[in-house]
Amino acid sequence: MKALIYLTKRSLVNNLKRACRKPLTLVLLIFGIAYGIFVVAMLGTLALTIHIDSPKGLLAVLIIWSIYGFLGNFMSYSSRKGILFRPAHAHFVFPSPVSPKLVLLEAAWMNYVMSVCIWLVIGIGAFTVFGIHPVKAVLVVLFGLVIELAFEIAVMVFLYTNDRLPERMMKGIRWAIRIFMAAFALAVVLYFRINGLSIESAWALVDLPALQMIPVMGWQIAAYRLILFGPTALNVSCTVLYLAVVCVSTAAAVRMKCDGGYYEEAAKFADDYAELKKRQKSGEMVWSMNEKKRSFRRVRERITGKGAKAVFHRQMLEYRKEKFFFLDKLTLISLFIAVCFSFGFGKDAVGSSEAPLVLLGVVAYVSFCMSGYLGKWETELKNPYIFMIPDTPLRKMWYATLTEHIKAVVNGAVICLPIGLYWRVPVWKIIFCILIYVVIQANRLYTMVITQYLVGETFGKTGQNIIRMCIQMMLLGAGVGVAALAAVFINMDLIFPIVLIYSVIVTVATGVAASFRFEMMEQL
Amino acid sequence: MLEIQDLSKNYGKNKAVDHVTFTVPDGQVGILLGPNGAGKSTIIKSIAGLLRYKGMIRIQGMPARSLEAKKVFAYVPEIPNMFDALTVREHIEYVRMAYGSDITDEEVAEILRDFEMEDKQDKLGNELSKGMMQKVSICCALAVKPKVILLDEPMVGLDPAAIRMLKEVVLELRSRGVTVLISTHMLEMVEDLWDVMFVMEKGHIKASHTKADAEGRDLDELFFAVTGGENE
Numbered sequence: 001m002k003a004l005i006y007l008t009k010r011s012l013v014n015n016l017k018r019a020c021r022k023p024l025t026l027v028l029l030i031f032g033i034a035y036g037i038f039v040v041a042m043l044g045t046l047a048l049t050i051h052i053d054s055p056k057g058l059l060a061v062l063i064i065w066s067i068y069g070f071l072g073n074f075m076s077y078s079s080r081k082g083i084l085f086r087p088a089h090a091h092f093v094f095p096s097p098v099s100p101k102l103v104l105l106e107a108a109w110m111n112y113v114m115s116v117c118i119w120l121v122i123g124i125g126a127f128t129v130f131g132i133h134p135v136k137a138v139l140v141v142l143f144g145l146v147i148e149l150a151f152e153i154a155v156m157v158f159l160y161t162n163d164r165l166p167e168r169m170m171k172g173i174r175w176a177i178r179i180f181m182a183a184f185a186l187a188v189v190l191y192f193r194i195n196g197l198s199i200e201s202a203w204a205l206v207d208l209p210a211l212q213m214i215p216v217m218g219w220q221i222a223a224y225r226l227i228l229f230g231p232t233a234l235n236v237s238c239t240v241l242y243l244a245v246v247c248v249s250t251a252a253a254v255r256m257k258c259d260g261g262y263y264e265e266a267a268k269f270a271d272d273y274a275e276l277k278k279r280q281k282s283g284e285m286v287w288s289m290n291e292k293k294r295s296f297r298r299v300r301e302r303i304t305g306k307g308a309k310a311v312f313h314r315q316m317l318e319y320r321k322e323k324f325f326f327l328d329k330l331t332l333i334s335l336f337i338a339v340c341f342s343f344g345f346g347k348d349a350v351g352s353s354e355a356p357l358v359l360l361g362v363v364a365y366v367s368f369c370m371s372g373y374l375g376k377w378e379t380e381l382k383n384p385y386i387f388m389i390p391d392t393p394l395r396k397m398w399y400a401t402l403t404e405h406i407k408a409v410v411n412g413a414v415i416c417l418p419i420g421l422y423w424r425v426p427v428w429k430i431i432f433c434i435l436i437y438v439v440i441q442a443n444r445l446y447t448m449v450i451t452q453y454l455v456g457e458t459f460g461k462t463g464q465n466i467i468r469m470c471i472q473m474m475l476l477g478a479g480v481g482v483a484a485l486a487a488v489f490i491n492m493d494l495i496f497p498i499v500l501i502y503s504v505i506v507t508v509a510t511g512v513a514a515s516f517r518f519e520m521m522e523q524l
Numbered sequence: 525m526l527e528i529q530d531l532s533k534n535y536g537k538n539k540a541v542d543h544v545t546f547t548v549p550d551g552q553v554g555i556l557l558g559p560n561g562a563g564k565s566t567i568i569k570s571i572a573g574l575l576r577y578k579g580m581i582r583i584q585g586m587p588a589r590s591l592e593a594k595k596v597f598a599y600v601p602e603i604p605n606m607f608d609a610l611t612v613r614e615h616i617e618y619v620r621m622a623y624g625s626d627i628t629d630e631e632v633a634e635i636l637r638d639f640e641m642e643d644k645q646d647k648l649g650n651e652l653s654k655g656m657m658q659k660v661s662i663c664c665a666l667a668v669k670p671k672v673i674l675l676d677e678p679m680v681g682l683d684p685a686a687i688r689m690l691k692e693v694v695l696e697l698r699s700r701g702v703t704v705l706i707s708t709h710m711l712e713m714v715e716d717l718w719d720v721m722f723v724m725e726k727g728h729i730k731a732s733h734t735k736a737d738a739e740g741r742d743l744d745e746l747f748f749a750v751t752g753g754e755n756e
Contacts, residue, residue, distance in 0.1 A: 003622035007607065010618075014609040014648060087605035088649070092615065092664065095572045096622040097594035163576070259589040264575050 100260035161258035412437035558724030598665035606649025
């Protein structure tokens with residue numbers, strides 16, 4: 001254990017030292033903490049606004065936490081994915097003579113830190129927002145931090161180290177949990193549909209005795225009821241049952257034999273996680289770990305174009321081999337956003353004079369949301385061959401990014417057509433919106449190339465994105481300003497052509513400047 | 525001594541290793557050979573305790589998964605993975621603590637000097653090149669002062685000086701009675717080292733030879749005689 005503590009301590013110290021050497025990391029950390037505090041404060045305000053700032057409100061929060069927290073943990077631990085191992089663990093820790101159980105307990109330190117933070121927030125919220133007596137608030141926190149955490153650790157050890165339970169059975173349990181969680185959510189929705197969405201009906205739901213009778217999770221809820229509202233026959237007996245479960249599972253976890261069978265899944269998880277981080281770092285949109293090996297369609301076609309054009313044809317061939325050609329998860333997200341906006345604004349937007357402007361706003365919003373997406377083209381810059389193709393940098397850049405522009409047309413149409421047609425926006429304005437979307441995407445892409453050219457890897461991907469956004473806002477902001485003035489003083493409809501023409505000019509100029517990136521692999 | 529008895533490992537329906545048995549006696553260097561997909565990595569990972577398996581693996585007569593066996597066992601994986609935020613020295617320090625190794629500071633300094641890592645001691649894991657990581661991995665394995673050492677493609681990424689040093693180290697370990705098992709494709713690199721060799725194909729040990737029964741034939745010849753490939 002001493003060696004593992006040494007490992008964690010030195011890693012923390014060195015990371016801290018590195019953060020101090022890189023002020024940007026510290027700034028991001030401070031920003032993250034400030035943002036976290038802001039979100040918590042907003043949640044507190046929300047609780048006040050919707051009038052759940054009472055002990056019952058806190059109980060409702062704890063019920064959700066108990067049910068979804070427990071089941072979520074069970075799911076991740078039973079599939080042996082709840083603890084973050086690194087590939088270095090497989091190299092240095094798993095083969096070493098350290099008890100696999102201790103390895104597990106040490107590796108989960110991030111989970112403990114998260115639990116401590118969450119329970120501290122709950123504790124502070126308990127007596128600042130929910131009006132709980134400080135002693136009771138402390139008891140809630142202690143119960144969460146000691147009893148609940150002990151139970152979580154026991155469940156974690158049991159599920160990780162138990163090689164006797166067949167995997168098929170665990171899979172079945174995980175599916176049952178998924179179904180239970182969905183059914184529970186559905187039951188809550190149905191309950192509110194039948195009883196109406198009101199504080200009274202919510203409190204009636206929270207007070208349902210059946211809730212406390214659900215094994216383990218319900219007993220946990222009963223314990224919180226005991227602390228917050230005092231003893232009843234039901235909550236005392238359920239609390240006793242819960243404490244008994246915690247004691248038995250803790251004892252079982254201590255006594256269980258473990259020879260490190262879980263290292264197999266842990267090592268695989270570590271590799272998958274490292275791969276995920278690597279892909280995320282390079283700007284790819286990764287949705288999940290363990291993505292199944294992709295299958296491709298068979299396409300019998302030769303790459304025809306010459307020079308830089310061959311890059312475009314190669315990319316097109318790659319897309320033809322994809323199951324859904326250009327359509328991917330980004331298209332699905334675009335469609336989801338379109339549907340949300342179409343129906344979200346309801347009948348107010350249909351046929352209104354503001355609808356085209358709102359549509360333009362949606363285009364800008366989606367462009368902002370998708371700003372992290374880079375697409376296939378960026379991998380081109382990582383391969384040396386593109387720099388060796390005997391062609392001009394401008395043509396190389398154009399053909400390397402052409403498929404992205406075509407994809408942008410598809411996604412732009414997916415966003416603008418359903419919303420535009422539903423809101424009865426004139427067709428020419430819908431077309432302008434699609435074109436503006438395409439140009440904004442192209443501009444984002446070229447601005448990113450310039451940003452990378454200027455700052456390299458000094459600020460990391462996040463830093464690059466922030467700088468890119470600033471440059472893009474400066475470049476396009478002027479056009480938006482001019483368009484707004486023209487709209488106010490001349491005609492509202494002028495916004496569309498002005499924004500489009502200005503963006504095209506700026507984007508072409510940006511593209512020409514960005515083409516220098518394709519001159520040589522070595523950058524500034 | 526390293527004993528593998530009736531080792532089997534399945535990935536789903538695919539049998540990666542099928543009832544494999546072999547032994548590397550004390551103070552001998554075993555070479556595990558085989559084409560890609562033969563099952564070498566599965567055996568190596570099983571010995572290192574990274575996989576579940578059927579059968580028995582013993583290190584110095586003790587079950588490989590026991591903490592006692594792990595104390596005398598060192599492993600150099602094919603792809604080294606450092607802790608990003610740990611320096612070279614801290615990696616060795618961790619190994620020293622985890623294994624309860626009695627290696628002295630002078631001995632650590634000597635190992636680092638041998639692999640030209642003395643001036644890289646304060647470099648963090650993520651600041652090292654692949655070759656340097658491989659050197660650190662070897663240094664850490666040596667810091668264990670093992671009785672059995674497992675080297676998976678140890679020469680990949682090493683510079684010529686480090687390869688020469690590694691060969692010297694392997695011979696020295698052998699002379700001290702340490703059991704060494706090396707898995708590699710670089711046959712010519714281990715030509716002077718081996719005492720016993722095993723050729724794997726499709727999850728089975730197809731042949732094994734000792735230096736004596738090889739009658740002067742080199743590894744190349746022995747390997748291709750079994751796998752049927754072309755001896756270039």
